[in-house]
Amino acid sequence: MLLLAAVVIYSMATNNRFQWGVVGDYLFDPRVLRGVRTTLELTVLSMAVGIVLGVILAVMRLSPNPLVRGASWLYIWFFRGTPVLLQILFWGIAISALYPKISIGIPFGGPVLASGNANHLITLFVAGLLGLGLNEGAYMAEIVRAGIISVDEGQHEAAASLGMTRIQTMRRIVLPQAMRVIIPPTGNETISMLKTTSLVSVIAVTDLLYAVQLIYAANFKTIPLLLVAAIWYLFFTTILSIGQYYIERHYARGTSRGLPPTAAARLRMGLLGRRDESGGGGLG
Amino acid sequence: MEANGLMLRAEGVHKSFGRLEVLKGITLSVKTGEVMCMLGPSGSGKSTFLRCINHLEKINAGRLYVDGDLVGYRQDGDKLYELRESEVARERAQIGMVFQRFNLFPHMNALQNVIEAPCRVKGVKREAAVKQARELLERVGLADKIDAYPAQLSGGQQQRVAIARALAMEPKLMLFDEPTSALDPELVGDVLDAMRQLAQDGMTMVVVTHEIGFAREVGDCLVFMDEGVVVETGHPREVLANPKEERTKAFLSKVL
Numbered sequence: 001m002l003l004l005a006a007v008v009i010y011s012m013a014t015n016n017r018f019q020w021g022v023v024g025d026y027l028f029d030p031r032v033l034r035g036v037r038t039t040l041e042l043t044v045l046s047m048a049v050g051i052v053l054g055v056i057l058a059v060m061r062l063s064p065n066p067l068v069r070g071a072s073w074l075y076i077w078f079f080r081g082t083p084v085l086l087q088i089l090f091w092g093i094a095i096s097a098l099y100p101k102i103s104i105g106i107p108f109g110g111p112v113l114a115s116g117n118a119n120h121l122i123t124l125f126v127a128g129l130l131g132l133g134l135n136e137g138a139y140m141a142e143i144v145r146a147g148i149i150s151v152d153e154g155q156h157e158a159a160a161s162l163g164m165t166r167i168q169t170m171r172r173i174v175l176p177q178a179m180r181v182i183i184p185p186t187g188n189e190t191i192s193m194l195k196t197t198s199l200v201s202v203i204a205v206t207d208l209l210y211a212v213q214l215i216y217a218a219n220f221k222t223i224p225l226l227l228v229a230a231i232w233y234l235f236f237t238t239i240l241s242i243g244q245y246y247i248e249r250h251y252a253r254g255t256s257r258g259l260p261p262t263a264a265a266r267l268r269m270g271l272l273g274r275r276d277e278s279g280g281g282g283l284g
Numbered sequence: 285m286e287a288n289g290l291m292l293r294a295e296g297v298h299k300s301f302g303r304l305e306v307l308k309g310i311t312l313s314v315k316t317g318e319v320m321c322m323l324g325p326s327g328s329g330k331s332t333f334l335r336c337i338n339h340l341e342k343i344n345a346g347r348l349y350v351d352g353d354l355v356g357y358r359q360d361g362d363k364l365y366e367l368r369e370s371e372v373a374r375e376r377a378q379i380g381m382v383f384q385r386f387n388l389f390p391h392m393n394a395l396q397n398v399i400e401a402p403c404r405v406k407g408v409k410r411e412a413a414v415k416q417a418r419e420l421l422e423r424v425g426l427a428d429k430i431d432a433y434p435a436q437l438s439g440g441q442q443q444r445v446a447i448a449r450a451l452a453m454e455p456k457l458m459l460f461d462e463p464t465s466a467l468d469p470e471l472v473g474d475v476l477d478a479m480r481q482l483a484q485d486g487m488t489m490v491v492v493t494h495e496i497g498f499a500r501e502v503g504d505c506l507v508f509m510d511e512g513v514v515v516e517t518g519h520p521r522e523v524l525a526n527p528k529e530e531r532t533k534a535f536l537s538k539v540l
Contacts, residue, residue: 158387158446161338162401162453163377165369172404176391 022224026215027231035211036232042128042197042207047190049133054140059170061145072141079138085199088131092124092203128200128207136193143185147178179251187244191237208232291316291457291488292337296346299332306332308512309346314505316456319489321499321520324509325535330492331384333509334459337490338379339372350379351456377405380450384462386442388434394421394445395430398452406453413452420448424478440471444478451482458482460491496539500524508532 012018026032060072079087151174159169201210212225292314299307306329314320322330335341336348339356348355356372357364367375389397398417402408408416421430424444434442443463450458460479464472476498483489483502493499499506499520506520508529516523516532524540527533 152387154383154385154387155389157340158381158383158389160340160373161376161379161381162449163373163405164401165373168404172400173389177389 018227019221019224022221023227023231026212026221026225026228029215029228031211031215032208032228032232035206035208038125038206038211039194039197039208039232040236042125042132042200042205043190043194045129046132046136046197047193049129050136050140050189050193051186053134053137054142054144055175057137057141058144058148059167061141062148076138076141079135080142084131084135084196085202087135088128088199088203091127091130092200124200124203124205127203128197128205132193132197132200136189139189140186143189144178144182147180147182148174150181151177176251180248183244183248183251187240187247190244191240194236194240195233289316290314290349291318291351292320292490293349294333294346295348297333297336297343297348298345299329299336299341299343306512307336307343310509310512310514311346312507312514312517314488314490316488317486318504319483319491319502320505320507321503322490322492322507322509323494323496323499323535324515327511328509329512330509331461334381334461334490334492337457337459338376338381340381342366350375373405377401377453378456380453380455380458382443382446382450382458382460382463384465386434386439386446386466388442388446388449390434393431393433394426394437394448397434397445398449401449402452417448417452420451421445423481424448425474438471439467440474443467443475447475447478447482456488458487458489460489460493462492462494464493464495494539496524496536508535510535 013020057072057075060068061076063069063072148170155173155177156169159173164172197207198209200207201213204210206214208229212229216222216225290313292312294310294312297307297310298305310329310333312320322333324330332341336343337350337355342356353375354364355375357366358371359365389400392400395414395417398420399408399410399413402413402416403410418427418430421427424447426441426444426448429437429441429445432441434445437445447463463479464475467475472495476495479489479491479498480502491498491503503520506518506523507514508516508523508527508531510531516527516529523532524536527536
Protein backbone atom coordinates (compact mmCIF):
# COMPACT_ATOMS: atom_id res chain seq x y z
CA MET A 1 0.00 0.00 0.00
CA LEU A 2 2.73 2.40 1.02
CA LEU A 3 4.79 1.34 -1.99
CA LEU A 4 1.91 2.05 -4.33
CA ALA A 5 1.49 5.52 -2.83
CA ALA A 6 5.20 6.15 -3.18
CA VAL A 7 5.13 5.18 -6.85
CA VAL A 8 2.18 7.49 -7.55
CA ILE A 9 3.77 10.41 -5.70
CA TYR A 10 7.08 9.83 -7.45
CA SER A 11 5.48 9.79 -10.87
CA MET A 12 3.50 12.96 -10.07
CA ALA A 13 6.61 14.73 -8.84
CA THR A 14 8.74 13.77 -11.83
CA ASN A 15 6.19 14.03 -14.65
CA ASN A 16 6.86 17.49 -16.01
CA ARG A 17 3.40 17.67 -17.61
CA PHE A 18 2.17 18.57 -14.13
CA GLN A 19 4.27 21.71 -14.41
CA TRP A 20 4.97 22.10 -10.70
CA GLY A 21 6.87 25.27 -11.47
CA VAL A 22 3.69 26.86 -12.80
CA VAL A 23 1.83 25.65 -9.72
CA GLY A 24 4.34 27.54 -7.60
CA ASP A 25 3.95 30.65 -9.71
CA TYR A 26 0.20 30.80 -9.28
CA LEU A 27 -0.16 29.48 -5.72
CA PHE A 28 0.03 33.01 -4.27
CA ASP A 29 -1.25 34.90 -7.30
CA PRO A 30 -3.46 37.80 -6.07
CA ARG A 31 -6.43 36.57 -8.14
CA VAL A 32 -6.11 33.13 -6.57
CA LEU A 33 -5.79 34.63 -3.09
CA ARG A 34 -8.93 36.70 -3.66
CA GLY A 35 -10.68 33.50 -4.68
CA VAL A 36 -9.43 31.79 -1.52
CA ARG A 37 -10.85 34.65 0.53
CA THR A 38 -14.24 34.41 -1.18
CA THR A 39 -14.33 30.66 -0.65
CA LEU A 40 -13.51 31.04 3.05
CA GLU A 41 -16.07 33.80 3.51
CA LEU A 42 -18.73 31.75 1.78
CA THR A 43 -17.87 28.70 3.88
CA VAL A 44 -17.97 30.54 7.19
CA LEU A 45 -21.11 32.54 6.43
CA SER A 46 -23.01 29.62 4.89
CA MET A 47 -22.21 27.45 7.88
CA ALA A 48 -23.25 30.25 10.23
CA VAL A 49 -26.57 30.59 8.42
CA GLY A 50 -26.92 26.80 8.34
CA ILE A 51 -26.19 26.30 12.03
CA VAL A 52 -28.49 29.07 13.23
CA LEU A 53 -31.27 27.86 10.94
CA GLY A 54 -30.58 24.26 11.92
CA VAL A 55 -30.94 24.95 15.64
CA ILE A 56 -34.15 26.91 15.11
CA LEU A 57 -35.61 24.25 12.79
CA ALA A 58 -34.61 21.42 15.14
CA VAL A 59 -36.21 23.08 18.17
CA MET A 60 -39.31 23.80 16.06
CA ARG A 61 -39.39 20.19 14.91
CA LEU A 62 -39.56 19.03 18.54
CA SER A 63 -42.19 21.59 19.52
CA PRO A 64 -45.46 20.40 21.04
CA ASN A 65 -47.30 22.69 18.61
CA PRO A 66 -48.17 20.71 15.44
CA LEU A 67 -48.22 23.83 13.26
CA VAL A 68 -44.67 24.80 14.25
CA ARG A 69 -43.58 21.20 13.83
CA GLY A 70 -45.16 21.03 10.38
CA ALA A 71 -43.46 24.22 9.19
CA SER A 72 -40.07 22.82 10.10
CA TRP A 73 -40.86 19.51 8.45
CA LEU A 74 -41.93 21.29 5.24
CA TYR A 75 -38.73 23.34 5.13
CA ILE A 76 -36.50 20.31 5.57
CA TRP A 77 -38.55 18.34 3.05
CA PHE A 78 -38.11 21.01 0.40
CA PHE A 79 -34.50 22.04 0.91
CA ARG A 80 -33.18 18.55 1.41
CA GLY A 81 -35.22 17.19 -1.47
CA THR A 82 -33.77 19.38 -4.22
CA PRO A 83 -30.15 19.59 -5.42
CA VAL A 84 -28.11 22.39 -3.90
CA LEU A 85 -26.84 23.28 -7.38
CA LEU A 86 -30.44 23.92 -8.40
CA GLN A 87 -31.01 26.08 -5.34
CA ILE A 88 -27.91 28.16 -6.08
CA LEU A 89 -29.01 28.63 -9.68
CA PHE A 90 -32.47 29.55 -8.45
CA TRP A 91 -31.22 32.30 -6.15
CA GLY A 92 -28.72 33.49 -8.69
CA ILE A 93 -30.89 33.61 -11.76
CA ALA A 94 -34.55 33.04 -11.08
CA ILE A 95 -34.90 35.69 -8.41
CA SER A 96 -34.00 38.49 -10.71
CA ALA A 97 -36.44 37.08 -13.25
CA LEU A 98 -39.30 36.54 -10.77
CA TYR A 99 -38.89 39.79 -8.86
CA PRO A 100 -37.01 42.14 -11.17
CA LYS A 101 -37.81 45.07 -8.91
CA ILE A 102 -37.48 44.87 -5.16
CA SER A 103 -38.84 47.61 -2.95
CA ILE A 104 -38.26 48.09 0.74
CA GLY A 105 -41.14 49.89 2.36
CA ILE A 106 -44.68 49.42 3.64
CA PRO A 107 -46.42 46.75 1.58
CA PHE A 108 -49.78 47.13 -0.18
CA GLY A 109 -49.33 50.61 -1.51
CA GLY A 110 -47.43 52.23 1.38
CA PRO A 111 -44.57 54.63 0.82
CA VAL A 112 -41.48 53.12 -0.78
CA LEU A 113 -38.34 53.57 1.28
CA ALA A 114 -35.89 52.08 -1.14
CA SER A 115 -36.07 50.23 -4.37
CA GLY A 116 -33.70 48.96 -6.92
CA ASN A 117 -32.86 46.36 -9.43
CA ALA A 118 -32.87 42.92 -7.86
CA ASN A 119 -29.58 42.12 -9.53
CA HIS A 120 -27.90 44.87 -7.57
CA LEU A 121 -29.66 44.28 -4.30
CA ILE A 122 -29.13 40.58 -4.22
CA THR A 123 -25.59 40.40 -5.38
CA LEU A 124 -24.31 37.14 -6.74
CA PHE A 125 -22.35 36.54 -3.58
CA VAL A 126 -25.47 36.81 -1.46
CA ALA A 127 -27.32 34.57 -3.88
CA GLY A 128 -24.60 31.95 -3.46
CA LEU A 129 -24.73 32.41 0.29
CA LEU A 130 -28.51 31.94 0.33
CA GLY A 131 -28.31 28.84 -1.83
CA LEU A 132 -25.65 27.23 0.33
CA GLY A 133 -26.89 28.45 3.73
CA LEU A 134 -30.58 27.66 3.35
CA ASN A 135 -29.73 24.21 2.05
CA GLU A 136 -27.28 23.63 4.88
CA GLY A 137 -29.96 24.64 7.39
CA ALA A 138 -32.03 21.61 6.43
CA TYR A 139 -29.11 19.24 7.00
CA MET A 140 -28.00 20.93 10.20
CA ALA A 141 -31.59 20.68 11.50
CA GLU A 142 -31.41 16.90 11.34
CA ILE A 143 -27.97 16.87 12.98
CA VAL A 144 -29.10 19.15 15.81
CA ARG A 145 -32.30 17.16 16.25
CA ALA A 146 -30.31 13.95 16.62
CA GLY A 147 -28.18 15.71 19.23
CA ILE A 148 -31.19 16.93 21.20
CA ILE A 149 -32.82 13.50 21.16
CA SER A 150 -29.59 11.96 22.45
CA VAL A 151 -29.89 13.91 25.72
CA ASP A 152 -31.58 11.94 28.49
CA GLU A 153 -35.25 12.71 29.08
CA GLY A 154 -34.45 13.10 32.78
CA GLN A 155 -32.53 16.30 31.96
CA HIS A 156 -35.67 17.91 30.53
CA GLU A 157 -37.64 16.81 33.59
CA ALA A 158 -35.06 18.03 36.07
CA ALA A 159 -34.94 21.43 34.39
CA ALA A 160 -38.74 21.60 34.19
CA SER A 161 -39.09 20.69 37.86
CA LEU A 162 -36.85 23.65 38.72
CA GLY A 163 -39.23 25.98 36.90
CA MET A 164 -37.21 26.46 33.73
CA THR A 165 -39.14 27.08 30.54
CA ARG A 166 -38.71 24.98 27.39
CA ILE A 167 -36.47 27.56 25.74
CA GLN A 168 -34.32 28.02 28.85
CA THR A 169 -34.01 24.25 29.14
CA MET A 170 -32.92 23.96 25.53
CA ARG A 171 -30.38 26.76 25.72
CA ARG A 172 -28.82 26.07 29.11
CA ILE A 173 -29.25 22.34 29.67
CA VAL A 174 -30.00 20.34 26.54
CA LEU A 175 -28.06 22.02 23.72
CA PRO A 176 -24.73 22.17 25.62
CA GLN A 177 -25.01 18.43 26.19
CA ALA A 178 -26.20 17.78 22.65
CA MET A 179 -23.01 19.47 21.39
CA ARG A 180 -21.02 16.30 21.93
CA VAL A 181 -23.23 14.56 19.38
CA ILE A 182 -23.65 17.61 17.13
CA ILE A 183 -19.99 18.66 16.74
CA PRO A 184 -18.48 15.72 14.81
CA PRO A 185 -21.04 15.72 11.96
CA THR A 186 -20.95 19.53 11.93
CA GLY A 187 -17.21 19.35 11.37
CA ASN A 188 -17.87 17.06 8.45
CA GLU A 189 -20.49 19.47 7.15
CA THR A 190 -18.01 22.35 7.35
CA ILE A 191 -15.35 20.44 5.47
CA SER A 192 -17.94 19.40 2.92
CA MET A 193 -19.18 23.00 2.69
CA LEU A 194 -15.67 24.28 1.93
CA LYS A 195 -15.72 22.13 -1.18
CA THR A 196 -19.41 22.63 -2.02
CA THR A 197 -18.86 26.40 -2.23
CA SER A 198 -17.14 25.67 -5.55
CA LEU A 199 -20.66 25.21 -7.00
CA VAL A 200 -21.19 28.98 -6.88
CA SER A 201 -18.88 29.20 -9.91
CA VAL A 202 -22.02 28.40 -11.95
CA ILE A 203 -23.43 31.82 -11.07
CA ALA A 204 -20.09 33.51 -11.70
CA VAL A 205 -19.04 34.16 -8.11
CA THR A 206 -15.25 34.28 -8.19
CA ASP A 207 -14.49 31.76 -5.51
CA LEU A 208 -11.26 29.76 -5.55
CA LEU A 209 -12.36 27.37 -8.28
CA TYR A 210 -13.85 30.06 -10.53
CA ALA A 211 -10.75 32.22 -10.06
CA VAL A 212 -8.44 29.50 -11.36
CA GLN A 213 -10.92 28.73 -14.15
CA LEU A 214 -10.74 32.34 -15.25
CA ILE A 215 -6.94 32.18 -15.29
CA TYR A 216 -6.63 28.93 -17.22
CA ALA A 217 -9.30 30.05 -19.67
CA ALA A 218 -6.80 32.74 -20.65
CA ASN A 219 -3.48 30.85 -20.52
CA PHE A 220 -4.61 27.21 -20.98
CA LYS A 221 -2.44 25.97 -18.10
CA THR A 222 -5.38 23.91 -16.92
CA ILE A 223 -3.79 21.14 -14.89
CA PRO A 224 -1.33 23.23 -12.85
CA LEU A 225 -4.07 25.69 -11.98
CA LEU A 226 -6.47 22.95 -10.91
CA LEU A 227 -3.61 21.67 -8.74
CA VAL A 228 -3.30 25.14 -7.22
CA ALA A 229 -6.97 25.01 -6.24
CA ALA A 230 -6.61 21.45 -4.94
CA ILE A 231 -3.66 22.44 -2.74
CA TRP A 232 -5.62 25.29 -1.20
CA TYR A 233 -8.70 23.13 -0.58
CA LEU A 234 -6.51 20.44 1.02
CA PHE A 235 -4.73 23.01 3.17
CA PHE A 236 -7.98 24.32 4.64
CA THR A 237 -9.70 20.95 5.05
CA THR A 238 -6.62 19.83 7.00
CA ILE A 239 -6.82 22.87 9.26
CA LEU A 240 -10.53 22.28 9.80
CA SER A 241 -9.95 18.63 10.74
CA ILE A 242 -7.43 19.65 13.38
CA GLY A 243 -9.76 22.34 14.72
CA GLN A 244 -12.61 19.86 14.91
CA TYR A 245 -10.50 17.52 17.01
CA TYR A 246 -9.84 20.16 19.67
CA ILE A 247 -13.44 21.37 19.76
CA GLU A 248 -14.61 17.80 20.31
CA ARG A 249 -12.26 17.48 23.25
CA HIS A 250 -13.65 20.67 24.72
CA TYR A 251 -17.23 19.42 24.64
CA ALA A 252 -16.35 16.00 26.00
CA ARG A 253 -15.88 17.59 29.45
CA GLY A 254 -18.01 16.14 32.21
CA THR A 255 -18.31 12.73 30.63
CA SER A 256 -16.89 9.79 32.43
CA ARG A 257 -15.00 8.42 29.47
CA GLY A 258 -11.37 9.54 29.31
CA LEU A 259 -10.24 11.90 26.61
CA PRO A 260 -7.96 10.65 23.87
CA PRO A 261 -4.51 12.27 23.97
CA THR A 262 -3.93 15.19 21.63
CA ALA A 263 -1.82 14.63 18.55
CA ALA A 264 1.04 16.58 20.16
CA ALA A 265 0.82 14.50 23.33
CA ARG A 266 0.79 11.32 21.29
CA LEU A 267 3.91 12.44 19.45
CA ARG A 268 5.66 13.14 22.74
CA MET A 269 4.63 9.75 24.07
CA GLY A 270 5.85 8.01 20.94
CA LEU A 271 9.23 9.72 21.14
CA LEU A 272 9.82 9.33 24.86
CA GLY A 273 8.07 6.38 26.41
CA ARG A 274 6.60 4.62 23.37
CA ARG A 275 3.44 3.99 25.34
CA ASP A 276 1.24 4.31 22.27
CA GLU A 277 -1.34 1.55 22.05
CA SER A 278 -2.59 2.28 18.53
CA GLY A 279 -2.56 -0.87 16.48
CA GLY A 280 -0.83 0.59 13.44
CA GLY A 281 -1.80 -1.03 10.16
CA GLY A 282 -3.45 1.95 8.55
CA LEU A 283 -5.63 1.32 5.55
CA GLY A 284 -4.08 -1.92 4.31
CA MET B 285 -50.84 29.38 52.95
CA GLU B 286 -54.24 27.82 52.77
CA ALA B 287 -56.48 28.41 55.75
CA ASN B 288 -56.89 24.73 56.59
CA GLY B 289 -53.12 24.20 56.66
CA LEU B 290 -53.05 21.76 53.77
CA MET B 291 -50.04 21.91 51.48
CA LEU B 292 -51.23 19.19 49.12
CA ARG B 293 -54.76 18.12 48.37
CA ALA B 294 -55.72 15.48 45.79
CA GLU B 295 -59.33 14.78 44.89
CA GLY B 296 -60.16 11.81 42.72
CA VAL B 297 -57.02 12.05 40.59
CA HIS B 298 -57.12 9.86 37.49
CA LYS B 299 -54.29 9.26 35.05
CA SER B 300 -54.12 6.96 32.03
CA PHE B 301 -51.37 6.20 29.57
CA GLY B 302 -53.34 5.23 26.50
CA ARG B 303 -55.65 2.44 27.61
CA LEU B 304 -53.70 1.71 30.77
CA GLU B 305 -55.27 3.41 33.78
CA VAL B 306 -52.44 4.06 36.22
CA LEU B 307 -54.23 6.18 38.80
CA LYS B 308 -57.84 5.30 39.55
CA GLY B 309 -59.00 8.13 41.74
CA ILE B 310 -56.47 9.20 44.34
CA THR B 311 -57.78 11.28 47.22
CA LEU B 312 -55.42 12.35 49.96
CA SER B 313 -53.94 15.39 51.65
CA VAL B 314 -50.72 16.49 53.30
CA LYS B 315 -50.59 19.14 56.00
CA THR B 316 -47.98 21.87 55.87
CA GLY B 317 -44.81 20.69 57.60
CA GLU B 318 -45.77 17.03 57.33
CA VAL B 319 -43.79 14.20 55.75
CA MET B 320 -45.91 11.77 53.77
CA CYS B 321 -44.32 8.51 52.69
CA MET B 322 -45.79 6.44 49.88
CA LEU B 323 -45.23 2.71 49.78
CA GLY B 324 -46.38 0.11 47.31
CA PRO B 325 -45.24 -2.47 44.80
CA SER B 326 -43.70 -1.21 41.56
CA GLY B 327 -46.32 -0.28 39.01
CA SER B 328 -48.76 0.79 41.71
CA GLY B 329 -48.75 4.39 40.47
CA LYS B 330 -46.82 6.10 43.30
CA SER B 331 -44.23 7.68 41.03
CA THR B 332 -46.85 8.71 38.49
CA PHE B 333 -48.85 10.41 41.24
CA LEU B 334 -45.73 12.24 42.38
CA ARG B 335 -45.07 13.44 38.83
CA CYS B 336 -48.65 14.69 38.55
CA ILE B 337 -48.09 16.94 41.57
CA ASN B 338 -45.77 19.20 39.57
CA HIS B 339 -47.54 18.63 36.27
CA LEU B 340 -44.79 16.55 34.67
CA GLU B 341 -47.76 14.32 33.88
CA LYS B 342 -51.16 15.78 33.04
CA ILE B 343 -54.03 14.27 34.99
CA ASN B 344 -57.12 13.08 33.14
CA ALA B 345 -59.67 13.74 35.86
CA GLY B 346 -59.89 15.03 39.41
CA ARG B 347 -58.22 17.98 41.08
CA LEU B 348 -54.77 18.55 42.53
CA TYR B 349 -54.07 21.55 44.76
CA VAL B 350 -50.69 22.68 46.04
CA ASP B 351 -50.97 25.32 48.76
CA GLY B 352 -54.52 26.02 47.61
CA ASP B 353 -53.63 26.54 43.94
CA LEU B 354 -54.85 24.18 41.26
CA VAL B 355 -51.88 22.43 39.62
CA GLY B 356 -51.52 23.05 35.87
CA TYR B 357 -55.00 24.48 35.38
CA ARG B 358 -57.14 27.52 36.03
CA GLN B 359 -60.72 27.01 37.07
CA ASP B 360 -63.36 29.30 35.65
CA GLY B 361 -66.81 28.34 36.86
CA ASP B 362 -67.10 24.65 36.11
CA LYS B 363 -64.48 24.62 33.38
CA LEU B 364 -60.76 23.99 33.60
CA TYR B 365 -58.30 25.83 31.39
CA GLU B 366 -54.74 24.59 31.00
CA LEU B 367 -52.17 27.10 32.17
CA ARG B 368 -49.66 28.58 29.79
CA GLU B 369 -46.14 27.18 29.82
CA SER B 370 -44.71 30.10 31.77
CA GLU B 371 -47.45 29.79 34.40
CA VAL B 372 -46.80 26.06 34.80
CA ALA B 373 -43.09 26.86 35.15
CA ARG B 374 -43.89 29.38 37.90
CA GLU B 375 -45.89 26.75 39.79
CA ARG B 376 -43.11 24.20 39.41
CA ALA B 377 -40.52 26.65 40.70
CA GLN B 378 -42.21 26.38 44.10
CA ILE B 379 -42.13 22.58 44.17
CA GLY B 380 -38.78 20.84 44.48
CA MET B 381 -38.26 17.40 43.03
CA VAL B 382 -35.56 14.79 43.58
CA PHE B 383 -35.33 11.94 41.09
CA GLN B 384 -34.36 8.32 41.40
CA ARG B 385 -31.60 8.81 38.80
CA PHE B 386 -30.43 12.18 40.24
CA ASN B 387 -30.60 13.93 36.84
CA LEU B 388 -27.84 16.38 37.69
CA PHE B 389 -26.68 18.50 34.77
CA PRO B 390 -23.47 16.67 33.77
CA HIS B 391 -21.86 19.63 32.02
CA MET B 392 -21.97 21.77 35.16
CA ASN B 393 -20.13 21.32 38.44
CA ALA B 394 -21.95 20.98 41.76
CA LEU B 395 -22.04 24.72 42.40
CA GLN B 396 -23.29 25.53 38.88
CA ASN B 397 -25.98 22.86 39.21
CA VAL B 398 -27.27 24.52 42.36
CA ILE B 399 -27.18 28.17 41.22
CA GLU B 400 -28.56 27.59 37.71
CA ALA B 401 -32.26 27.78 38.53
CA PRO B 402 -32.13 30.56 41.15
CA CYS B 403 -30.17 32.74 38.71
CA ARG B 404 -32.15 31.91 35.56
CA VAL B 405 -35.66 31.41 36.94
CA LYS B 406 -35.83 33.65 40.00
CA GLY B 407 -33.33 36.22 38.78
CA VAL B 408 -31.22 36.00 41.95
CA LYS B 409 -27.89 37.84 41.69
CA ARG B 410 -25.01 35.46 41.07
CA GLU B 411 -23.13 36.40 44.24
CA ALA B 412 -26.15 35.81 46.44
CA ALA B 413 -26.89 32.52 44.67
CA VAL B 414 -23.31 31.32 45.14
CA LYS B 415 -23.42 32.19 48.85
CA GLN B 416 -26.69 30.30 49.27
CA ALA B 417 -25.40 27.35 47.24
CA ARG B 418 -22.29 27.06 49.43
CA GLU B 419 -24.50 26.96 52.52
CA LEU B 420 -26.79 24.33 51.01
CA LEU B 421 -23.92 22.12 49.85
CA GLU B 422 -22.38 22.40 53.29
CA ARG B 423 -25.71 21.44 54.84
CA VAL B 424 -25.79 18.19 52.82
CA GLY B 425 -22.15 17.50 53.74
CA LEU B 426 -20.51 18.38 50.42
CA ALA B 427 -18.65 21.59 51.22
CA ASP B 428 -15.48 20.12 49.68
CA LYS B 429 -17.17 19.00 46.44
CA ILE B 430 -18.29 22.38 45.16
CA ASP B 431 -16.09 22.24 42.04
CA ALA B 432 -16.68 18.56 41.25
CA TYR B 433 -18.58 17.50 38.15
CA PRO B 434 -21.33 14.89 38.59
CA ALA B 435 -19.20 12.20 36.91
CA GLN B 436 -16.61 12.69 39.65
CA LEU B 437 -19.14 12.13 42.46
CA SER B 438 -20.55 8.94 43.92
CA GLY B 439 -24.27 8.25 43.57
CA GLY B 440 -24.94 9.33 47.14
CA GLN B 441 -23.03 12.58 46.65
CA GLN B 442 -24.86 13.25 43.39
CA GLN B 443 -28.20 12.74 45.07
CA ARG B 444 -27.27 15.16 47.86
CA VAL B 445 -26.26 17.76 45.25
CA ALA B 446 -29.65 17.15 43.65
CA ILE B 447 -31.34 17.82 46.99
CA ALA B 448 -29.33 21.04 47.40
CA ARG B 449 -30.27 22.03 43.85
CA ALA B 450 -33.97 21.60 44.59
CA LEU B 451 -33.70 23.46 47.91
CA ALA B 452 -31.98 26.40 46.24
CA MET B 453 -35.35 27.39 44.76
CA GLU B 454 -36.72 27.61 48.32
CA PRO B 455 -39.67 25.35 47.54
CA LYS B 456 -42.66 25.02 49.83
CA LEU B 457 -43.05 21.35 48.98
CA MET B 458 -40.43 18.72 48.19
CA LEU B 459 -41.12 15.58 46.17
CA PHE B 460 -38.79 12.59 46.40
CA ASP B 461 -39.14 9.88 43.76
CA GLU B 462 -37.39 6.80 45.17
CA PRO B 463 -34.33 8.90 46.03
CA THR B 464 -32.24 5.98 47.30
CA SER B 465 -33.29 3.19 44.94
CA ALA B 466 -30.37 3.68 42.54
CA LEU B 467 -27.75 3.84 45.30
CA ASP B 468 -25.35 1.27 46.65
CA PRO B 469 -26.50 0.20 50.13
CA GLU B 470 -23.61 1.89 51.93
CA LEU B 471 -24.46 5.25 50.32
CA VAL B 472 -28.15 5.27 51.27
CA GLY B 473 -27.53 6.48 54.83
CA ASP B 474 -26.06 9.88 53.90
CA VAL B 475 -28.99 10.69 51.63
CA LEU B 476 -31.55 9.64 54.23
CA ASP B 477 -29.73 11.74 56.84
CA ALA B 478 -30.01 14.79 54.60
CA MET B 479 -33.72 14.12 54.14
CA ARG B 480 -34.25 13.56 57.87
CA GLN B 481 -32.55 16.88 58.57
CA LEU B 482 -34.83 18.55 56.05
CA ALA B 483 -37.92 17.06 57.70
CA GLN B 484 -36.76 18.30 61.11
CA ASP B 485 -36.41 21.78 59.65
CA GLY B 486 -40.11 21.68 58.88
CA MET B 487 -40.14 21.05 55.12
CA THR B 488 -43.32 19.54 53.72
CA MET B 489 -42.31 16.37 51.92
CA VAL B 490 -43.87 13.64 49.82
CA VAL B 491 -41.52 10.67 49.64
CA VAL B 492 -41.98 7.64 47.41
CA THR B 493 -39.67 5.08 48.93
CA HIS B 494 -38.92 1.49 49.74
CA GLU B 495 -37.07 2.49 52.90
CA ILE B 496 -39.51 1.19 55.52
CA GLY B 497 -37.23 2.35 58.34
CA PHE B 498 -37.21 5.92 57.05
CA ALA B 499 -41.00 5.90 56.68
CA ARG B 500 -41.48 4.65 60.22
CA GLU B 501 -39.01 7.05 61.77
CA VAL B 502 -39.50 10.26 59.82
CA GLY B 503 -42.94 9.95 58.26
CA ASP B 504 -45.97 11.65 59.79
CA CYS B 505 -48.29 9.77 57.52
CA LEU B 506 -47.99 6.68 55.37
CA VAL B 507 -49.93 5.85 52.25
CA PHE B 508 -49.96 2.35 50.83
CA MET B 509 -50.85 2.21 47.14
CA ASP B 510 -51.55 -0.72 44.89
CA GLU B 511 -52.88 -0.88 41.32
CA GLY B 512 -53.63 2.82 41.13
CA VAL B 513 -55.63 3.19 44.33
CA VAL B 514 -54.86 4.15 47.92
CA VAL B 515 -55.29 0.92 49.84
CA GLU B 516 -54.50 2.13 53.31
CA THR B 517 -53.39 5.29 54.98
CA GLY B 518 -52.50 6.24 58.54
CA HIS B 519 -49.68 6.89 60.94
CA PRO B 520 -46.59 4.95 59.78
CA ARG B 521 -46.03 3.07 63.03
CA GLU B 522 -49.70 2.11 63.12
CA VAL B 523 -49.88 0.94 59.51
CA LEU B 524 -46.56 -0.89 59.62
CA ALA B 525 -47.32 -2.66 62.91
CA ASN B 526 -51.01 -3.42 62.37
CA PRO B 527 -51.97 -3.26 58.71
CA LYS B 528 -55.71 -3.57 58.28
CA GLU B 529 -55.92 -4.48 54.62
CA GLU B 530 -54.93 -7.86 53.22
CA ARG B 531 -52.92 -6.30 50.37
CA THR B 532 -50.91 -4.18 52.80
CA LYS B 533 -50.20 -7.24 54.94
CA ALA B 534 -49.08 -9.22 51.91
CA PHE B 535 -46.74 -6.44 50.73
CA LEU B 536 -45.25 -5.78 54.16
CA SER B 537 -44.66 -9.46 54.80
CA LYS B 538 -42.47 -9.48 51.70
CA VAL B 539 -40.42 -6.39 52.41
CA LEU B 540 -40.06 -6.39 56.18
